[in-house]
Amino acid sequence: MKYLILSISILCIACSKKDQVKGVQSSIYVVNASSNSGKLQVLQNLKSIGSSDYAYVTGVNSNTSSYQQIDSGFNHYKIKKGTIEIANTLFSNQSTKFSFWIYDSISATTIKYLFLKDQLDTPGRAKAKVRYLFLSPDMDTVNVTGNNATTNLLNNASYFLSQQQVDDGNLASFVTIDTGFVLLKLVKKNTSVIIKSYQLRFESNQVYTVLFKGYQKRTSADSLSLSVIKHN
Numbered sequence: 582m583k584y585l586i587l588s589i590s591i592l593c594i595a596c597s598k599k600d601q602v603k604g605v606q607s608s609i610y611v612v613n614a615s616s617n618s619g620k621l622q623v624l625q626n627l628k629s630i631g632s633s634d635y636a637y638v639t640g641v642n643s644n645t646s647s648y649q650q651i652d653s654g655f656n657h658y659k660i661k662k663g664t665i666e667i668a669n670t671l672f673s674n675q676s677t678k679f680s681f682w683i684y685d686s687i688s689a690t691t692i693k694y695l696f697l698k699d700q701l702d703t704p705g706r707a708k709a710k711v712r713y714l715f716l717s718p719d720m721d722t723v724n725v726t727g728n729n730a731t732t733n734l735l736n737n738a739s740y741f742l743s744q745q746q747v748d749d750g751n752l753a754s755f756v757t758i759d760t761g762f763v764l765l766k767l768v769k770k771n772t773s774v775i776i777k778s779y780q781l782r783f784e785s786n787q788v789y790t791v792l793f794k795g796y797q798k799r800t801s802a803d804s805l806s807l808s809v810i811k812h813n
């Protein structure tokens with residue numbers, strides 16, 4: 582009888598644990614940074630993420646991002662344009678919030694995607710947290726300067742080349758900065774030539790991604806540009 586009771590107890594614990602895991606939810610934020618793609622659809626396990634297709638992200642204003650609730654754990658993701666499947670991957674999302682970035686040109690051999698954990702703990706009064714993403718396929722290796730031009734915010738920043746990447750924070754980590762207006766400059770590493778400069782404003786206790794995308798050597802709508810995403 583003792584062994585029977587023990588067996589039943591173990592079975593109940595196992596069933597309870599399974600029920601808890603089954604309902605676990607995570608949050609995903611999808612960004613289309615593929616400049617010539619038009620609108621893209623992203624699916625998790627054949628179910629569309631979000632209520633509409635994702636258009637190429639534009640603008641430099643800080644727009645609060647919209648996270649979508651999805652199933653946590655090991656899942657199957659697909660990128661589609663219309664009825665055409667462009668890419669698919671398996672990914673185990675264990676974090677509470679994470680983001681999925683689509684970039685480079687829109688073809689099966691060139692499109693790339695990047696999963697990032699979004700660490701959205703707030704930095705405190707008069708501080709903000711910023712993550713820099715370099716998703717411009719032809720951008721030179723650059724240093725990033727802020728208001729103090731003698732001290733770089735980032736050194737040797739370059740394009741994320743891999744076809745598929747999953748990052749836990751080492752590739753593109755959040756850093757704490759002072760709030761207020763910042764004159765952000767992309768400076769060529771080897772020549773010190775300023776490629777682009779932007780004036781941005783960061784608010785207290787907010788978490789941002791500063792995203793560089795498009796093509797440095799083009800002058801059309803898919804030229805090198807910046808978007809800022811506010812995560813909270």
